[in-house]
Amino acid sequence: MFQGFKEFVMRGNVIELAVAVVIGGAFGAIVTAAVDSIINPLIGAFVPSGDLAGWTITIPGLVDDAQLGIGAFISALINFIVIAAVVYFALVMPMNKLAERRARGQVAEDVPPTQEELLAQIRDLLAAQKNTP
Template identity: 35%
Template sequence: MKNFFKEFKEFITKGNIIDMAVGVVIGGSFGKIVTGLVENIINPFVGLFMNSGDLANWKTVMEEAVLDPKTGEVVTPEVAFMWGAWIQTIIDFIITAFCIFLVLRVIMKVKNKLDAAKIAEEEKKAAEEKAKADAELEAVKARQAQLEESTLNQEKLLKDIKDILSKK
């Protein structure tokens, strides 16, 4: 049981879980902002053109509500297609999706710029390392050429000494 709670604690304290929780809270608040925009600004504007006053009230009644004639209470509620509420939900979704798209677009542009800078830095570092390796290779080749030349000179000198000694 201790292990279970230990694993749960590790899970809950990971950065991703905390980031997700913050996202849920901000998302909920953002949803309220979008709902307020749709209900308080867009719907009244649309209602002006539909002569209904409010988009949420736009409906097609299939069967009227039945009222008790004595008390005026609803005995059977009306059956209606609530087109306005459905359209309002679609508008909420479109606005939310558009705003999320805009935020993600900005985030991705910043990320791409950072990635491009990181890639450019890595390419520069790789080019510097390649130049350093090439310089070291050239130095090794030059040293090897010197050694070969020295070996040839030694062989020539030994041959000359041998020739001189053989003539005596």
Template identity: 40%
Template sequence: MMKIIKEFKEFAMKGNVIDLAVGVIIGGAFGKIVTSLVNDIIMPPVGAILGSVSFKHLKFYLVDTDTMTEEDLAKAPAIAYGQFINVLLDFLIVAFCIFMLIKVINVLRRKEKKAEEKPAEPTEKECPYCLSQVPIKATRCKHCTSQLEAAQHG
């Protein structure tokens, strides 16, 4: 039993598990913000433009509702397409935000990669007599022992 507890502790304390937990918590909070944005800011003006319609309450009832009371109407089977529109907008906004975040991350990675790809300063030069490679600061070739110009860099 102690071995299982020890293994679970090692698993739970790994960096990627903690990162994942933080991501899920931030993602949940971000989802709530987007839901509020859609329900409280975007949909009311859209509903007003479409004739003071609240999308939350748009439903297609599967039974005849002409003789039903408010209480029966709330229990009647219906396709809540207005709520679906709200959820779809939530998804599209979250997906767009994630897309933009990944796009920024990729741009930063490309810049970082370009900085890493810069060629290093040469450490060797070619001997003009035997064409062997010698250290750049060398004044004499180690292969043919020819005298090299000190200022020569390739």
């Protein structure tokens, strides 16, 4: 029982995933700090309250005039966009370019015939043998 668990944990994919989660968490904290301390104050200069995170919209007429905190949502949306852009431009795009370079240098391998193609060839051979005297 423990041997199977040990084999599962020691697989390369699990270790790589664990490292990716840790690095991703640290990277998320860095981006959140950058957005909170640099981008939000810049955007906050254009909102009435002066602080994006504290920006709310009041809906009158409801119980106690409902406050919608859209500033926090906009801040989270900016975090997501920045993280997605950095991941794409720093990781995905270079890996795609590397894969293209590797693919250019490789010779196309012969693709073996599928089962259907083999069965069709056998059928044709049997039919040809049947028709020959």
